[in-house]
Amino acid sequence: RKEVEQDPGPFNVPEGATVAFNCTYSNSASQSFFWYRQDCRKEPKLLMSVYSSGNEDGRFTAQLNRASQYISLLIRDSKLSDSATYLCVVILNSGGYQKVTFGTGTKLQVIP
Amino acid sequence: EPEVTQTPSHQVTQMGQEVILRCVPISNHLYFYWYRQILGQKVEFLVSFYNNEISEKSEIFDDQFSVERPDGSNFTLKIRSTKLEDSAMYFCASTEGAGQGQPQHFGDGTRLSIL
Numbered sequence: 001r002k003e004v005e006q007d008p009g010p011f012n013v014p015e016g017a018t019v020a021f022n023c024t025y026s027n028s029a030s031q032s033f034f035w036y037r038q039d040c041r042k043e044p045k046l047l048m049s050v051y052s053s054g055n056e057d058g059r060f061t062a063q064l065n066r067a068s069q070y071i072s073l074l075i076r077d078s079k080l081s082d083s084a085t086y087l088c089v090v091i092l093n094s095g096g097y098q099k100v101t102f103g104t105g106t107k108l109q110v111i112p
Numbered sequence: 113e114p115e116v117t118q119t120p121s122h123q124v125t126q127m128g129q130e131v132i133l134r135c136v137p138i139s140n141h142l143y144f145y146w147y148r149q150i151l152g153q154k155v156e157f158l159v160s161f162y163n164n165e166i167s168e169k170s171e172i173f174d175d176q177f178s179v180e181r182p183d184g185s186n187f188t189l190k191i192r193s194t195k196l197e198d199s200a201m202y203f204c205a206s207t208e209g210a211g212q213g214q215p216q217h218f219g220d221g222t223r224l225s226i227l
Contacts, residue, residue: 046215
């Protein structure tokens, strides 16, 4: 099983649609979880942290299911500017440093 | 908002040459990281650095690679004898701490092209 696995997509959705991305991770000791977005040939940019209780930031909702080792990101009312690759990032905090693993990313294309 | 800065934005080098990629992490951050991303592939961890020493390195980070914090602001990645397969985007990142919930902040990367 890959350490962090995502459906690569692409997800092609119309403007205004709701879209959900999933991510699974293999190391149950992982402690911190994030969603980043990456535009073509740019750096990953932090979108949001993912908390056990679930959290929301505007149109974005992130969920964590530790029992199933599963993270999700829901985007409501998709905008053209949401087109990007969404990276699931899983971190193991160990011995005073972070062991960071990126998923391969899920590509989203929002269509007018 | 403070940010991680990287130079140069694009580096073109002949195979076998040495290259140094530079990063200035966010000023109050203590943990530093290098990643690479080959075109079309995922972001891969190279090395983490804290308190002037390497905390962890991946299999990619072999003897051709080294990191250094030569002064209080810069964090460099050196590739001694570049190979064609070193062509990639190289991202520097930093965090304030290494505790739970600390996100990594990325620089905008250096595109390394080996000819």
